[in-house]
Amino acid sequence: MSMFGGGFGGFNVGGRPTVGAAGRKGNGLPFAGIPDDLREGVARLEAREPDHGDPRVPFDPVHDAGPRISMSRLLIGRPGLLAAASLAIGVETLLLQAGPYLVQVGIDHGIAAGNLRVLIVATACFVAAVLLTGVATAVRMRKSGLLAAAATRDLRIRIFAHLQRMSLDYYTREKAGVTMTRMTSDVESLQSLLQDGFAQFLIQGLTMVVVTGLLFHYNAYLAMITLVLVVPPLTIASLWFRHAADKGYNRQRDAIATMFADLSESLNGVRVVIAHNRQERNVVAHREVVGSYRDANDWTGRINAIYGPGTSVIGLIAMAVLLFIGGRMVLRGDLTIGELTAFVLYINSFFQPVQQLVQLYTQYQQGKAAIGKIRGLLSSAPTVVSARDAVVLPPVRGRIVFDDVTFEYLPGQPVLSGVTLDIAPGETVACVGPTGAGKSTLAKLVTRFYDPTAGSISIDGHDLRSVTLESLRTQIGVVPQEPFLFAGTLRDNIAFARPSATDDEVWAAVDAVGLRDLVQRSPEGLDTPLHERGQSVSSGERQLLALARAFLAEPRVVVLDEATSSLDLRSELRVEAALDALLQGRTAILVAHRLSTAMRADRIIVVDDHHIVETGSHDELVAAGGHYAAMFETWAAHS
Numbered sequence: 081m082s083m084f085g086g087g088f089g090g091f092n093v094g095g096r097p098t099v100g101a102a103g104r105k106g107n108g109l110p111f112a113g114i115p116d117d118l119r120e121g122v123a124r125l126e127a128r129e130p131d132h133g134d135p136r137v138p139f140d141p142v143h144d145a146g147p148r149i150s151m152s153r154l155l156i157g158r159p160g161l162l163a164a165a166s167l168a169i170g171v172e173t174l175l176l177q178a179g180p181y182l183v184q185v186g187i188d189h190g191i192a193a194g195n196l197r198v199l200i201v202a203t204a205c206f207v208a209a210v211l212l213t214g215v216a217t218a219v220r221m222r223k224s225g226l227l228a229a230a231a232t233r234d235l236r237i238r239i240f241a242h243l244q245r246m247s248l249d250y251y252t253r254e255k256a257g258v259t260m261t262r263m264t265s266d267v268e269s270l271q272s273l274l275q276d277g278f279a280q281f282l283i284q285g286l287t288m289v290v291v292t293g294l295l296f297h298y299n300a301y302l303a304m305i306t307l308v309l310v311v312p313p314l315t316i317a318s319l320w321f322r323h324a325a326d327k328g329y330n331r332q333r334d335a336i337a338t339m340f341a342d343l344s345e346s347l348n349g350v351r352v353v354i355a356h357n358r359q360e361r362n363v364v365a366h367r368e369v370v371g372s373y374r375d376a377n378d379w380t381g382r383i384n385a386i387y388g389p390g391t392s393v394i395g396l397i398a399m400a401v402l403l404f405i406g407g408r409m410v411l412r413g414d415l416t417i418g419e420l421t422a423f424v425l426y427i428n429s430f431f432q433p434v435q436q437l438v439q440l441y442t443q444y445q446q447g448k449a450a451i452g453k454i455r456g457l458l459s460s461a462p463t464v465v466s467a468r469d470a471v472v473l474p475p476v477r478g479r480i481v482f483d484d485v486t487f488e489y490l491p492g493q494p495v496l497s498g499v500t501l502d503i504a505p506g507e508t509v510a511c512v513g514p515t516g517a518g519k520s521t522l523a524k525l526v527t528r529f530y531d532p533t534a535g536s537i538s539i540d541g542h543d544l545r546s547v548t549l550e551s552l553r554t555q556i557g558v559v560p561q562e563p564f565l566f567a568g569t570l571r572d573n574i575a576f577a578r579p580s581a582t583d584d585e586v587w588a589a590v591d592a593v594g595l596r597d598l599v600q601r602s603p604e605g606l607d608t609p610l611h612e613r614g615q616s617v618s619s620g621e622r623q624l625l626a627l628a629r630a631f632l633a634e635p636r637v638v639v640l641d642e643a644t645s646s647l648d649l650r651s652e653l654r655v656e657a658a659l660d661a662l663l664q665g666r667t668a669i670l671v672a673h674r675l676s677t678a679m680r681a682d683r684i685i686v687v688d689d690h691h692i693v694e695t696g697s698h699d700e701l702v703a704a705g706g707h708y709a710a711m712f713e714t715w716a717a718h719s
């Protein structure tokens with residue numbers, strides 16, 4: 081098991097980029113070093129640079145190796161911060177309850193006894209208690225804020241690492257928006273719970289204990305009446321609320337996830353939406369989704385609206401009853417006015433926590449629902465993983481063998497069945513056939529995006545399942561049907577599989593696919609930023625960039641799913657020339673949508689009805705007069 085930092089060489093994820101040896105030699109600068117008069121300024125700047133520390137996320141490519149997520153684990157993850165925050169909470173709570181006691185002392189021993197000195201001391205103590213409370217609150221907020229930020233940062237990285245680990249089928253199954261919700265709204269609701277929720281929970285709970293003690297200290301009889309009047313109705317109301325809130329908050333989290341999913345789909349598909357005039361319908365559909373979210377909120381709002389004021393009324397009635405009973409005790413001389421005042425003030429401090437705890441319970445429910453969802457995500461395992469005893473695939477020559485391979489996306493519905501194929505090192509095999517025949521699926525099996533349901537695929541005699549995924553994928557270059565470009569520079573995109581590539585190597589790849597023009601035309605050359613998903617380049621250029629990316633990765637085997645979008649003749653010729661350069665000396669599997677591409681291959685296989693129905697060179701297949709010959713005839717007649 082390797083830590084993130086170790087796995088990525090010189091870069092410590094979440095921390096500062098580590099400085100290379102050359103950089104260190106020159107006092108942090110590669111060339112002349114830092115002049116003495118600037119050194120102090122640089123030291124100051126460096127000191128101010130945020131240090132993100134060690135994210136403490138163990139990375140395992142197979143499982144999420146971290147401990148099971150739970151509220152208590154998140155809290156005790158940073159014991160120092162927790163201890164400091166707890167201490168501040170204790171001080172804050174006790175100081176907050178000093179007020180009514182000092183009022184009682186001021187009234188009974190100051191005002192009623194006519195002693196100004198006592199009144200002044202009581203007032204001064206009151207002010208001091210307020211100031212100290214302020215300090216304790218500040219310390220508590222700072223420490224719990226740090227605790228929450230650290231815990232949620234670790235959690236975010238852990239979820240992200242898990243998403244990197246998941247196989248393709250997960251992303252086909254799960255909506256991107258739902259996954260985004262786990263990373264955003266769910267983690268945020270946990271953050272607010274850790275930052276403020278738990279501290280308040282402790283403060284209010286502790287306050288109730290302290291105040292109960294004080295009520296008994298002032299008058300046990302009155303305290304007993306308070307408990308008898310208040311505890312039974314509060315318990316019944318709280319049990320009801322707990323049950324109702326559990327249901328409500330789970331519903332709310334699901335509704336948020338659905339809303340995000342709808343939003344992200346609309347944003348990703350915005351071009352199609354505009355082109356097909358779907359805006360109005362989409363608004364209607366989104367209104368439905370937002371409507372269910374509103375309903376979920378409405379439900380939780382309604383139960384809060386019953387519970388909150390309900391407990392208030394119980395508290396205030398109890399206060400009125402106690403004012404009457406306590407007042408009679410004062411009249412009889414069993415209680416001083418100061419004691420009654422303090423008692424009534426403390427009753428208020430007894431109910432306020434109940435009110436607060438209601439709000440906190442709401443927050444706790446949200447956090448608990450979020451933890452459940454995150455735990456569900458983290459416990460889902462990738463379906464395609466390196467076996468425990470997997471070996472590193474040595475450099476291959478590139479012989480690929482399909483041995484009686486059957487594959488089903490859905491149980492009982494084979495997409496490929498009994499496929500047997502032997503591809504020689506350096507051979508280019510084009511895969512043709514009708515739409516939906518299973519050509520792309522065949523290509524995905526070679527890159528181990530999926531594992532065969534039955535049979536096996538091997539490369540140079542190694543079953544794909546017996547070698548590590550990393551070593552397999554470094555030797556297989558994939559050019560997908562819809563090349564994806566990332567927001568970043570041209571260089572970042574071309575050197576995606578090998579970020580350490582030198583400028584010369586990047587330029588060699590650019591030249592190999594004939595993109596020098598584009599790079600030279602771009603305002604900042606290789607450093608020109610591309611827009612998200614490469615929207616700022618044409619689709620032909622996107623394909624060429626994807627080919628350059630594969631070229632630079634120098635794989636032994638190339639799997640290329642040809643883009644279906646038609647290009648103008650000039651672009652098509654450029655793509656074909658780039659393809660020739662890429663395939664030179666490599667084993668290649670081409671999913672060919674254009675017969676002109678298929679014709680250039682050493683061998684063509686025709687996939688239809690889950691099987692390879694024909695195989696041979698272009699001339700052989702045309703001469704055989706089968707499926708391929710018919711396809712070729714139709715194609716020739718239309719071109």
Ligand SMILES: Nc1ncnc2c1ncn2[C@@H]1O[C@H](COP(=O)(O)OP(=O)(O)OP(=O)(O)O)[C@@H](O)[C@H]1O
Nearest residue numbers: 252489490495514515516517518519520521522671
């Ligand atoms: N993730 C999936 N889950 C379920 N079925 C799938 C999935 N991906 C593809 N299929 C189905 O498998 C079959 C083969 O799909 P595949 O993409 O391999 O076809 P293809 O021959 O490459 O088609 P095209 O020429 O249109 O690209 C299709 O019927 C498709 O609907």
